[in-house]
Amino acid sequence: MNPTPSLPETNFVPGSPERADLRPESIDDAVIRLAGNSQDGIQSAGAFLARLAGRSDQDVMTYMTIPATISGGPSIFQVRIGSGEVLSAGDEADFLVAFYQHSYQDHIGFLREGGVLLYDSDNVDPNLDDKRFVYVGVPITGLTVEALGGTAKDKGKNIFVLGLISKIFHLDVEKMKKLITEKFAGKDESIVNTALMAFQAGYAYPVGNVLSKQYQFEHVVKKPGAPDQITMDGNQALAYGLIAAGVRYGAGYPITPWSSVMETLRRELPKYGGLFVQAEDELAAVSITLGFSYSGHLAVTGSAGPGISLKTEAIGWASMAEIPMLIINVQRGGPSTGLPTNVEQSDLFQAIYGGHGDSPRVVLAAKTVEDCFYIAVEAARIARQYSTPVFILSDTSLATRIEAFDEPKLADLMLDPKPDLSTIDTHKPYALDKITHHAPPGTRIRDGKYPLISGLEHDEFGHPTGSPKMHMAMTAKRRNKLRQLAEELPVPEIYGAEEGDTLLIGWGSTYGPIHDAVKRAREYNEKIGAIHLRHLHPLPNGLEDIFARFQRVVVVEMNDEGVYGFGQLATILRARYCEPKIESLTKTDGLTFRVREILEGIFHRKFPRLVAANGARPNGNGASSKTTDVPSTATATARAEAKVSPARDHAGDSTPTRPETYEAAIPSKSQDSTA
Amino acid sequence: MSTDTLTATAATEPPREKLTKKAITADHPTWCPGCGDFAVLACYYKVLEKRQIEHEKIVTLAGIGCSSRFPYFVNGHGAHFIHGRAVPLASGISLARPDLHVFLFGGDGDGFSIGGNHLDHGARKNINMTYVIMDNFVYGLTKKQTSPTSPIGFKSKTDPQGAIDQPVNAMKKLVASGATFVARTHASQVNHMIQMIERAMDHPGFSVIECLSECVEFFPGAFDSANPRKGGAFSVIEEKKYDNTPEDEFRHDVTDELAAYKLAQIPFPGVFGVFYQNDRPTKNALEKKWVDSTREKLGNPSDISVLQKTFDRMK
Ligand SMILES: Cc1ncc(C[n+]2csc(CCOP(=O)(O)OP(=O)(O)O)c2C)c(N)n1
Ligand code: SF4
Ligand SMILES: [Mg+2]
Numbered sequence: 009m010n011p012t013p014s015l016p017e018t019n020f021v022p023g024s025p026e027r028a029d030l031r032p033e034s035i036d037d038a039v040i041r042l043a044g045n046s047q048d049g050i051q052s053a054g055a056f057l058a059r060l061a062g063r064s065d066q067d068v069m070t071y072m073t074i075p076a077t078i079s080g081g082p083s084i085f086q087v088r089i090g091s092g093e094v095l096s097a098g099d100e101a102d103f104l105v106a107f108y109q110h111s112y113q114d115h116i117g118f119l120r121e122g123g124v125l126l127y128d129s130d131n132v133d134p135n136l137d138d139k140r141f142v143y144v145g146v147p148i149t150g151l152t153v154e155a156l157g158g159t160a161k162d163k164g165k166n167i168f169v170l171g172l173i174s175k176i177f178h179l180d181v182e183k184m185k186k187l188i189t190e191k192f193a194g195k196d197e198s199i200v201n202t203a204l205m206a207f208q209a210g211y212a213y214p215v216g217n218v219l220s221k222q223y224q225f226e227h228v229v230k231k232p233g234a235p236d237q238i239t240m241d242g243n244q245a246l247a248y249g250l251i252a253a254g255v256r257y258g259a260g261y262p263i264t265p266w267s268s269v270m271e272t273l274r275r276e277l278p279k280y281g282g283l284f285v286q287a288e289d290e291l292a293a294v295s296i297t298l299g300f301s302y303s304g305h306l307a308v309t310g311s312a313g314p315g316i317s318l319k320t321e322a323i324g325w326a327s328m329a330e331i332p333m334l335i336i337n338v339q340r341g342g343p344s345t346g347l348p349t350n351v352e353q354s355d356l357f358q359a360i361y362g363g364h365g366d367s368p369r370v371v372l373a374a375k376t377v378e379d380c381f382y383i384a385v386e387a388a389r390i391a392r393q394y395s396t397p398v399f400i401l402s403d404t405s406l407a408t409r410i411e412a413f414d415e416p417k418l419a420d421l422m423l424d425p426k427p428d429l430s431t432i433d434t435h436k437p438y439a440l441d442k443i444t445h446h447a448p449p450g451t452r453i454r455d456g457k458y459p460l461i462s463g464l465e466h467d468e469f470g471h472p473t474g475s476p477k478m479h480m481a482m483t484a485k486r487r488n489k490l491r492q493l494a495e496e497l498p499v500p501e502i503y504g505a506e507e508g509d510t511l512l513i514g515w516g517s518t519y520g521p522i523h524d525a526v527k528r529a530r531e532y533n534e535k536i537g538a539i540h541l542r543h544l545h546p547l548p549n550g551l552e553d554i555f556a557r558f559q560r561v562v563v564v565e566m567n568d569e570g571v572y573g574f575g576q577l578a579t580i581l582r583a584r585y586c587e588p589k590i591e592s593l594t595k596t597d598g599l600t601f602r603v604r605e606i607l608e609g610i611f612h613r614k615f616p617r618l619v620a621a622n623g624a625r626p627n628g629n630g631a632s633s634k635t636t637d638v639p640s641t642a643t644a645t646a647r648a649e650a651k652v653s654p655a656r657d658h659a660g661d662s663t664p665t666r667p668e669t670y671e672a673a674i675p676s677k678s679q680d681s682t683a
Numbered sequence: 684m685s686t687d688t689l690t691a692t693a694a695t696e697p698p699r700e701k702l703t704k705k706a707i708t709a710d711h712p713t714w715c716p717g718c719g720d721f722a723v724l725a726c727y728y729k730v731l732e733k734r735q736i737e738h739e740k741i742v743t744l745a746g747i748g749c750s751s752r753f754p755y756f757v758n759g760h761g762a763h764f765i766h767g768r769a770v771p772l773a774s775g776i777s778l779a780r781p782d783l784h785v786f787l788f789g790g791d792g793d794g795f796s797i798g799g800n801h802l803d804h805g806a807r808k809n810i811n812m813t814y815v816i817m818d819n820f821v822y823g824l825t826k827k828q829t830s831p832t833s834p835i836g837f838k839s840k841t842d843p844q845g846a847i848d849q850p851v852n853a854m855k856k857l858v859a860s861g862a863t864f865v866a867r868t869h870a871s872q873v874n875h876m877i878q879m880i881e882r883a884m885d886h887p888g889f890s891v892i893e894c895l896s897e898c899v900e901f902f903p904g905a906f907d908s909a910n911p912r913k914g915g916a917f918s919v920i921e922e923k924k925y926d927n928t929p930e931d932e933f934r935h936d937v938t939d940e941l942a943a944y945k946l947a948q949i950p951f952p953g954v955f956g957v958f959y960q961n962d963r964p965t966k967n968a969l970e971k972k973w974v975d976s977t978r979e980k981l982g983n984p985s986d987i988s989v990l991q992k993t994f995d996r997m998k
Contacts, residue, residue, distance in 0.1 A: 059997075190996070239997055239998075251990055278977040278978070279981060279984075282974075283974060285774075285778065287771065288801065288803075292768070293771075295765075295770075296772070296774050296775040297775060298772055298775065299772040299773060299778075300779045302775070303776045303783070304779075321765055329762070415998070416994075418991055419987065422987045429739075447760075449739070449760035450760070453738070456706055456758070457758065458709075458738055458758050458761070459760065460755055460763065461761070461763070462762070464763060
């Protein structure tokens with residue numbers, strides 16, 4: 009432990025006073041990666057940065073990894089703050105904060121050349137001979153203990169670092185202190201004071217002695233009348249979207265990364281007179297949910313893949329009985345327990361087809377944290393309007409990252425969730441000429457004929473029938489309402505080129521990297537565009553017209569290419585459109601797509617300095633292999649080798665590590681010289 | 684939310700006709716002639732008629748099995764769910780709709796085997812519902828496989844040499860898992876069954892009745908030993924009357940859990956009546972208390988103001 013500031017390693021003239029006149033460099037985009045152990049509270053430090061950015065009307069996106077071990081473990085939190093549009097959390101960090109030696113070793117590869125390594129000199133001993141980076145050593149542990157006194161030990165390091173960062177980036181200190189105070193409000197007053205002390209200590213550290221440059225984000229001028237920004241993660245956005253949509257009941261069973269949706273709903277719903285219950289298992293959770301929905305209160309259940317598997321039989325019942333219900337799947341790596349804290353999009357087939365029999369259901373996928381909110385609203389509307397189960401697909405990456413977005417206009421959105429129990433004259437629950445709308449129990453029916461809600465094939469009144477004709481008619485009824493829904497779905501907008509050589513198709517959380525990839529490729533004059541599908545089942549009409557305008561159509565998704573060489577959405581699109589030009593770019597390393605991976609996957613060695621392929625590569629008809637000089641078998645082998653990611657060597661740590669075979673592709677950020 | 688805010692229409696309606704058996708009868712039951720389940724259905728009609736429980740006050744639910752076909756034969760709101768999961772389905776309805784009386788019917792396989800976990804937890808949580816398990820000691824619908832209550836030695840298609848697994852003791856299981864009303868009756872004893880159903884529905888909480896209901900097709904004569912008309916003895920539990928008589932000392936205290944186990948220990952066909960009853964608060968009441976106090980603390984705000992406040996904190 010070293011209570012006095014250590015001597016800075018570079019960029020520093022010993023003994024010079026802190027430069028008060030330092031002019032901060034104006035920046036519009038910065039990626040800050042905090043690397044430590046989860047018990048150090050790096051998540052909350054990162055969240056403060058994200059929230060501050062949101063309050064300053066900056067765009068912000070975060071990225072974190074969750075250690076699979078209970079007691080914590082290596083973990084990162086990455087914040088990307090921009091004064092313009094921020095689409096992805098960033099391939100590389102401009103600024104790396106390393107709390108431990110392992111944090112340094114695992115993440116230095118993510119620091120861009122010329123980037124700043126801020127490290128705890130009490131714990132980290134970096135290789136100062138590597139001249140690519142700027143080194144700033146601060147005895148974070150020692151100074152935190154000194155500032156807070158012995159009892160706090162080194163708890164508070166995260167807030168100390170927050171002070172340092174606030175100084176370096178000229179963040180609004182008053183706003184930040186207010187955030188800290190708010191966060192700890194309601195707790196013991198001494199906790200607020202301790203946090204503020206730690207912050208102050210970090211802020212007061214003469215970091216100007218060691219870092220010749222300081223930064224300031226370009227000020228974002230809020231347009232008059234523009235909404236405030238709110239900052240939350242994807243699971244919160246789902247929960248609050250459901251609340252806005254009038255969903256007041258639900259049931260679930262804990263599983264990563266879904267649990268925080270249920271925890272939020274359990275805590276929040278009573279405020280609205282509703283209720284979320286923790287069930288004994290997934291089978292009960294979905295059944296309780298169906299009980300809520302049947303009783304007239306559209307309800308929600310959710311899980312990750314393993315739990316969805318258990319709910320499957322009851323979801324088939326919902327489809328047959330035509331009960332509206334919402335099912336959230338926050339996807340993780342599968343199958344089985346799989347990679348519980350990683351990201352994957354491998355449950356699309358399960359959502360669309362999971363279960364026995366022909367059991368139509370609607371499947372939507374959120375593309376961003378903000379979209380988690382709106383997709384929940386839309387899912388609830390569809391469920392009610394079409395009396396159908398609706399899946400909402402999210403994933404680990406959306407669940408754990410924080411974004412700031414425009415505050416939704418609640419006055420236009422909030423729904424009155426009360427069930428309609430008014431007396432009716434007569435009721436046929438399964439009328440063949442209409443979309444089913446159930447009369448919930450409690451409804452008096454004057455003609456005295458009451459409906460039976462049935463999982464057996466039934467007639468229009470819900471009574472069992474074995475009639476082949478009726479099974480055909482009812483099967484068609486259940487399917488046709490999805491066709492009707494497809495009619496009203498908007499045709500997706502094209503991002504980038506409206507026509508040209510390459511169309512990228514994505515779904516779910518890959519929205520950011522895919523759009524960033526389009527942006528970058530257009531800098532190379534590629535004629536490239538992208539569409540992002542939020543409605544996966546049924547698909548919106550009109551996609552074939554978009555496909556027709558491009559030479560190549562590449563579906564980008566985080567799942568396996570399967571036996572036949574195509575990812576899950578690619579398989580569906582090829583089956584649906586019989587379109588041989590649809591290719592597939594997949595990967596299964598459990599990490600979010602990096603922009604470079606997408607570009608490399610699509611264009612191979614087309615651009616200078618794009619070297620070897622890693623976990624992603626397109627598959628397609630003969631046409632696609634013409635665009636590459638690597639025979640597909642060779643690429644497949646290279647890919648197989650790339651599958652062993654060093655990240656997996658840490659028990660449970662899913663921290664992404666730059667794949668060895670990869671080199672910087674895009675000149676705009678990185679000037680990598682090593683080949 | 685819940686009942687207080689539900690649209691009440693009754694006041695504007697003309698006076699209702701008396702509820703008759705006819706009004707609550709739907710499809711003709713598909714059970715085999717002589718099946719014990721007919722009697723359970725008849726008793727249910729009787730109770731609804733006697734208590735004049737209108738259609739919109741009840742919901743009749745079931746899982747899967749011969750016995751679980753029950754809701755199709757009742758003209759009233761109802762649902763025929765999936766095998767073993769009717770207790771959680773009923774729990775959702777019960778928790779969201781305190782205005783409804785939730786009735787649930789099913790078999791021994793549905794309740795004690797595939798749905799066994801839900802039975803335990805519904806009981807433990809004391810969710811308000813009335814559940815009649817029509818126990819025939821066999822899988823009827825799937826045509827004679829061993830059930831969790833089949834006696835040792837019972838020859839079924841899955842135990843051609845005779846069942847070898849220890850059967851569930853229904854009364855012990857229900858008391859142990861925390862059900863707050865536990866009773867046992869016999870399909871041939873209609874008056875007793877009606878009494879049990881009425882007491883079960885009047886009990887706030889998880890009320891379960893095991894009704895021995897003969898499967899004439901696959902386990903004929905299974906319950907003759909408790910049927911006086913077949914030469915058996917129907918032994919009814921004598922409950923304490925608190926009348927200060929010396930006999931009362933030997934009568935059963937329904938609140939005494941250990942005494943309930945002792946009764947459950949009596950060899951087959953055992954005794955009939957209320958084994959156990961307890962006034963533990965229901966999950967319905969406890970959740971409602973939490974919801975009400977939460978809203979009260981916030982000053983019973985409008986939904987939009989609650990969410991707006993939450994958003995304000997996220998700025
Ligand atoms: C998930 C599932 N597994 C198995 C079945 C087949 N199945 C239907 S009823 C039944 C057993 C019924 O026995 P019980 O609950 O005792 O009812 P009973 O027919 O005897 O009244 C089984 C195994 C099913 N319908 N669903
Ligand atoms: S098979 Fe048995 S349980 Fe089923 S209806 Fe016939 S007699 Fe009743
Ligand atoms: Mg049975």
